[in-house]
Amino acid sequence: MVQATSNVYGSLIGGQWIKGEEKLPVKNKYTGETIGYITNASRKDVESAVGNALETFKNNKLSVHKRYEILMKAAEIFAERKEELALTIVREAGKVLKDARGEIDRGIQTFIASAEEAKRITGEGIPLAGQPGNENKMSFTLRVPVGVIGAITPFNFPFNLTAHKIAPAIAAGNTVVLKPAELTPIIANKMAEILREAGLPDGYLNVVNGLGKDTGQYLLEDERIAMFTFTGSPGVGRHIKSTTGIRKVTLELGNNSPNIVHNDVADLDRAAELCVTRGYVNSGQACISVQRIYVQKEIYDQFVEKAIAVAKTINVGNPELEDTDIGPMISEKAAARAEEWIKEAEEQGAEIAFGGKRNGAVLDPTIVTNVKPSMKLVCEEVFAPVISIIPYETIDEAFEQANDSEFGLQAGVFTSDLNLAMKAAQTLEFGGVIINNVSTYRADIMPYGGIKNSGVGKEGPKYAIEEMTDERIVVIDL
Numbered sequence: 001m002v003q004a005t006s007n008v009y010g011s012l013i014g015g016q017w018i019k020g021e022e023k024l025p026v027k028n029k030y031t032g033e034t035i036g037y038i039t040n041a042s043r044k045d046v047e048s049a050v051g052n053a054l055e056t057f058k059n060n061k062l063s064v065h066k067r068y069e070i071l072m073k074a075a076e077i078f079a080e081r082k083e084e085l086a087l088t089i090v091r092e093a094g095k096v097l098k099d100a101r102g103e104i105d106r107g108i109q110t111f112i113a114s115a116e117e118a119k120r121i122t123g124e125g126i127p128l129a130g131q132p133g134n135e136n137k138m139s140f141t142l143r144v145p146v147g148v149i150g151a152i153t154p155f156n157f158p159f160n161l162t163a164h165k166i167a168p169a170i171a172a173g174n175t176v177v178l179k180p181a182e183l184t185p186i187i188a189n190k191m192a193e194i195l196r197e198a199g200l201p202d203g204y205l206n207v208v209n210g211l212g213k214d215t216g217q218y219l220l221e222d223e224r225i226a227m228f229t230f231t232g233s234p235g236v237g238r239h240i241k242s243t244t245g246i247r248k249v250t251l252e253l254g255n256n257s258p259n260i261v262h263n264d265v266a267d268l269d270r271a272a273e274l275c276v277t278r279g280y281v282n283s284g285q286a287c288i289s290v291q292r293i294y295v296q297k298e299i300y301d302q303f304v305e306k307a308i309a310v311a312k313t314i315n316v317g318n319p320e321l322e323d324t325d326i327g328p329m330i331s332e333k334a335a336a337r338a339e340e341w342i343k344e345a346e347e348q349g350a351e352i353a354f355g356g357k358r359n360g361a362v363l364d365p366t367i368v369t370n371v372k373p374s375m376k377l378v379c380e381e382v383f384a385p386v387i388s389i390i391p392y393e394t395i396d397e398a399f400e401q402a403n404d405s406e407f408g409l410q411a412g413v414f415t416s417d418l419n420l421a422m423k424a425a426q427t428l429e430f431g432g433v434i435i436n437n438v439s440t441y442r443a444d445i446m447p448y449g450g451i452k453n454s455g456v457g458k459e460g461p462k463y464a465i466e467e468m469t470d471e472r473i474v475v476i477d478l
C-alpha cells in the first residue's frame with residue numbers, strides 16, 4: 001500500500017499520494033509547534049481526484065455486503081488505534097483528551113450505523129392502481145447512489161463530522177472526494193489510510209488537502225461532482241449553495257443555541273451543570289453548544305449563582321492532561337475575536353459575571369449577564385466558551401426570544417410540565433428541540449440538521465443516505 005510519507009499529506013488520488021508544491025504547516029494548537037504538513041492541491045490535482053472518483057463510480061464493483069464489511073472493519077481499526085487518533089485530535093484541534101476520546105467513540109458508532117444502514121437501503125411499492133387508468137400497472141421505487149460526492153469538513157469535530165460524510169456516502173454506493181479542514185487535516189488523512197487498510201479499493205475515497213479558497217473552490221467548480229455535503233460556517237455555506245447551481249447540497253451550518261430553564265424545572269442543579277459544561281464543550285466551538293440561556297425570573301438569581309459555582313470547577317489549560325476541561329481555541333485570532341465581543345457587550349452595559357480573560361488562544365470560561373438581544377454575544381454565533389444568562393417572565397416571552405434568531409439548529413428546554421414541553425416542541429423553530437437536556441445533545445443516529453441559516457438537509461447515517469441517493473421510480477405495464 002502506498003502511504004503518505006512521514007507527516008506530509010499530499011492528495012490521495014486512486015490510491016497514490018501525490019505531493020503538491022506548496023507546503024502548509026499544521027500546528028499543535030496549544031504549543032504552537034508544527035506537527036505535520038499538508039500540500040495545497042492544485043486545480044489539476046482536484047480534477048484528477050474527481051475524474052478518478054467518477055471512473056471508479058462508473059465501474060462500481062462494491063456489493064452492499066462488501067461496503068458493510070469495509071465500514072465495520074474500519075470501525076474496528078479505529079477502536080484499536082483510539083488513543084493515537086485521540087492524541088492527533090488533541091494536538092491539531094486543541095480539544096481536551098477526554099473529549100477527543102469521546103469523539104473517536106462517537107465516530108466509530110457513526111461508521112457502524114452507516115454499515116448497518118447500507119443493508120437497509122430500499123425503495124417502496126407505489127400503489128398506482130389507485131388512480132383511474134392505471135389498473136394494469138405495477139410500480140416501485142429504487143434508491144440509487146448519486147455519483148461522486150464532494151465532502152467539505154470543518155475544524156471542530158474533525159473525526160466524527162468526517163465520519164458523518166464519508167461513511168454514509170460509501171454505504172450508499174457513492175464515491176467521495178474529501179477536502180478536510182486545513183486547520184485539522186491529519187486525522188481525516190489517517191481515516192483515509194485506515195479505510196484503505198480496511199479494504200476500501202482505490203478511488204472510492206480520494207482526498208484533496210488545502211485551503212478552502214483554492215482547493216475547496218476548485219472542487220465546487222468541478223461539474224462532475226453530483227452532490228456536496230458541507231459542514232462549516234454560514235458564509236461559506238451560502239457561497240457553496242450559490243456556486244453549485246442545481247446540484248444537490250447538504251449544508252450543516254452555525255447556530256446560537258438557546259436553552260430555556262423554566263421555574264418548574266425538576267432539578268435546577270442538573271440544569272445549571274449541563275448548561276455550563278455543555279456551553280464550554282470544545283471551548284464553545286460546537287455548533288450546538290449552549291450560548292443563550294433564558295431563565296424564568298423566580299429562579300434567575302439562584303441559577304446564576306449555581307452557574308458561577310459550576311464554572312469555577314472548570315480546569316483550563318493543557319489539552320493533553322487527563323483532567324483538563326477546556327483547552328485553547330483553534331487560534332489566537334479566534335479567541336481575540338470572542339474577547340472583543342465580550343468587551344463590546346460590556347461597553348454596552350453587560351456584566352461579566354465570571355471569566356472574560358484571555359491568554360493567547362485560551363479564553364477563560366465566561367458568563368455574561370445583563371445582555372441585550374442586539375449584542376453580538378446574543379444575536380450572532382459566539383463559537384467560544386461564553387454563555388449569556390437572560391431572565392424572562394412568561395414562557396411565551398422565552399419562546400419568542402429563543403426564536404428571534406437567524407439560526408435554527410437545536411434548542412433545549414428544562415421543564416417538568418408535559419404540556420409546556422409539547423408546546424415548546426411545537427413552537428420552537430429549530431431542527432431539533434431537546435426536552436430536559438441541552439441543545440448540545442446529539443445521538444449520532446438521529447436526524448440532525450437545521451432550518452433558516454443553520455442549513456439544509458439532514459445528517460445521521462439513515463438520513464444522510466437518503467440525501468446521498470436519488471429516488472428512481474420504476475413503472476411496469478402488465
Ligand SMILES: NC(=O)c1ccc[n+]([C@@H]2O[C@H](COP(=O)([O-])OP(=O)(O)OC[C@H]3O[C@@H](n4cnc5c(N)ncnc54)[C@H](O)[C@@H]3O)[C@@H](O)[C@H]2O)c1
Nearest residue numbers: 153154155180181212213216217232233236252253254287
Ligand atoms: N451544523 C453543524 O452540524 C456544524 C457542525 C460543526 C461546525 N459547524 C459550523 O462550522 C463553523 C466552524 O467551522 P470552520 O471555521 O471550519 O468553517 P469554515 O466555513 O471556515 O470552513 C469549513 C470548510 O470549508 C472550506 N472552505 C472555506 N472556503 C471555501 C470555499 N470558498 N469553497 C469551498 N470550501 C471552502 C474550509 O477549507 C473548510 O474545509 C461554525 O460556523 C460552526 O457552527 C456546523
Ligand SMILES: O=C[C@H](O)CS(=O)(=O)O
Nearest residue numbers: 157160285286287288442
Ligand atoms: O459543531 C457541531 C457538531 O455538529 C457537534 S457534534 O459533533 O455533532 O456533537
